[in-house]
Amino acid sequence: MSRDLTCALRLADTADAITRSRFRAGDLAVTRKPDRTPVTDADTAVEDAIRAVLAEEHPGDVVAGEERGGEVGAGRTWVLDPIDGTKNFLRGVPAWATLIALVVDGAPVVGVVSAPALGKRWWAARGAGAWVSDGGQERRIGVSGVGELGDAYLSTTHLGTWVEHHSRERYLALVDACWENRAFGDFWQHCLVAEGAIDLAAEPIVNPWDVAAVQVVVEEAGGRFTDLGGAARFDGGNALSSNGLLHDAALEVLRG
Structure with a gap:
């Protein structure tokens, strides 16, 4: 497993610890952004926590996230969605995830999708295949053969x-x-x-x-x-x- 993929998986662990504790929390704080999409205190807490880890471990990398901004340019950029499916998250629907990607010179090379309420995590790195952890069991995954x-x-x-x-x-x-x-x-x-x-x-x-x-x-x-x-x-x-x-x-x- 590459160093970057290992880092992305640890970042997902950091995110999961926060999102699990805030999912269905009675005191969850919800506000609206200018585009009227909701944001919770968990969204910002996750992105801030991931950014803090990256600042320590990869200080030369750029970070672009949904809540705190940033642009994808040349070189290495970590692209973050702290909670994809925030509307589900705030309503108590378990279909939401933290998305973490490493983009190098405009091309994604590592991707982690962690959905702890579903008990699943998907990940991939260029040339290493795609994988899922489901109920603690890891397996390589592949697309269907449907042709019509x-x-x-x-x-x-x-x-x-x-x-x-x-x-x-x-x-x-x-x-x-x-x-x-x-x-x-x-x-x-x-x-x-x-x-x-x-x-x-x-x-x-x-x-x-x-x-x-x-x-x-x-x-x-x-x-x-x-x-x-x-x-x-x-x-x-x-x-x-x-x-x-x-x-x-x-x-x-x-x-x-």
Whole structure:
């Protein structure tokens, strides 16, 4: 295991200790950011704790996080989402995770997704495959072999976002082309793609910290991760992950 991946996993342990203690806490403090999205005291506490560790262990690295800001540039940048799925977290729904990615010269090379309330953690590093820990058992994961949209299982985060971003009609056309659909949402759907449990996950609006970590996981699991224009990037503002076999067909439907 690489030094950077080892560090990312320890950062996830730090995050889990905080999020576990604040999940379903009666005194959880919730505020709204200017874009009306919620933020809890756990979000800021996690990011601050991770930044403190990185400042000590990797003082030359840049950090970009959802709550405290920062930009991804040349060199090494740690990209953090302290709690992906904050709306779930504050309502007591267990589908949320801390996302930690190391991006080197614009390309994610390490990704960790830790979802302690689900009892799962996914991780990957370039060239080392994708892995999951589930109930204490670690195993390597890989995408499905489904080759036709008519047999595919599709997920998104929130149907309403397709109205404002991209096209709800094009997403519903993809729904109609697929066998089954759900809205597992956020990180979870991309990790399910990496595990081979579902075949496609599409999002019309994302931030870099939402998907930098999952890009590594999906690609190391043998899948494909792009924006809706087909570029393999985490900072394109939208995202499609797949088992690879269905990717071009799904992009074609979404483009109309």
